[in-house]
Amino acid sequence: MKKTKxxxxxxxLVLILTVSTLLVACSDAKAExxxxxxxxxxxDVDNLDMLPKADPALVNTIKGFLDxxxxxxxxxxxxxxxxxxxxxxxxxxxxDNIGAILGVVEVLGVEMGREGIDDFAESxxxxxxxxxxxxxxxxxxxxxxxxxxxxxxxxxxxxYALKALDENFRNGGFPNAEIQLNLKKFGIKYTGxxxxxxxxxxxxxxxxxxxxxxxxxxxxxxxxxxTIDGDDILVFVELIGLDFTATKYVEPAAQE
Numbered sequence: 001m002k003k004t005k006x007x008x009x010x011x012x013l014v015l016i017l018t019v020s021t022l023l024v025a026c027s028d029a030k031a032e033x034x035x036x037x038x039x040x041x042x043x044d045v046d047n048l049d050m051l052p053k054a055d056p057a058l059v060n061t062i063k064g065f066l067d068x069x070x071x072x073x074x075x076x077x078x079x080x081x082x083x084x085x086x087x088x089x090x091x092x093x094x095x096d097n098i099g100a101i102l103g104v105v106e107v108l109g110v111e112m113g114r115e116g117i118d119d120f121a122e123s124x125x126x127x128x129x130x131x132x133x134x135x136x137x138x139x140x141x142x143x144x145x146x147x148x149x150x151x152x153x154x155x156x157x158x159x160y161a162l163k164a165l166d167e168n169f170r171n172g173g174f175p176n177a178e179i180q181l182n183l184k185k186f187g188i189k190y191t192g193x194x195x196x197x198x199x200x201x202x203x204x205x206x207x208x209x210x211x212x213x214x215x216x217x218x219x220x221x222x223x224x225x226x227t228i229d230g231d232d233i234l235v236f237v238e239l240i241g242l243d244f245t246a247t248k249y250v251e252p253a254a255q256e
Contacts, residue, residue, distance in 0.1 A: 033196040034079045041233050041246035043071040043085070049243040065091035070187065073233070073246050081194040081213060086153060086187030096183040098175060114174050138166040154186040196228075 045068045070086035125132040132140040145151040155162040161181040168175040211226035227234045231248040
């Protein structure tokens with residue numbers, strides 16, 4: 001059970017990091033066309049496919065941590081794009097009580113330390129976000145937000161949770177059993193640019209209405225492909241096999 005939980009968390013972190021990095025890599029767009037009105041598309045969390053080689057049980061566990069009401073993409077009339085995935089109350093409660101969980105782990109005699117976290121940072125975070133290190137967590141997250149448009153909701157600059165984690169991680173430290181985060185929400189958000197462009201496929205002899213992130217590069221194909229299909233946007237991220245549908249949000253009719 002412990003091993004399964006560790007693998008679930010590791011896969012979740014890699015997924016979040018990879019998705020956000022692919023979005024970041026497509027920034028600085030020179031758009032050709034935008035939506036005529038601000039629009040939000042809700043991500044269908046239940047039918048979200050990802051990491052095809054991973055254990056389905058682990059993937060379902062990850063999906064079970066997401067809040068369907070806080071999983072969406074937004075596009076405005078100025079070419080600005082927002083991608084958000086927030087965790088549900090159960091997941092936030094687990095993260096918020098990390099101190100209590102660590103306390104139980106200590107009682108069970110399991111040794112916890114920085115080695116695994118630092119290895120993860122060196123292998124992934126520093127590659128995608130140069131200079132990232134848990135010893136300087138607050139500064140590292142500020143760089144990710146300011147320069148790449150990527151941020152953790154709940155760990156905003158000046159927040160109590162960020163201050164607590166930053167204090168614990170500095171100088172090679174590790175969160176202790178007494179840490180309190182007081183989280184209300186937790187998840188990821190990316191803000192960047194997008195543009196609309198029709199694409200013709202010779203294979204299917206069909207014209208597709210595409211949504212692309214970043215700059216229009218005629219000789220390359222974006223990693224993140226989105227196709228407008230009626231009130232839906234179909235999204236596919238080839239690198240990690242991420243495949244999902246997002247449906248146009250309609251404000252509920254006001255009751256008289």
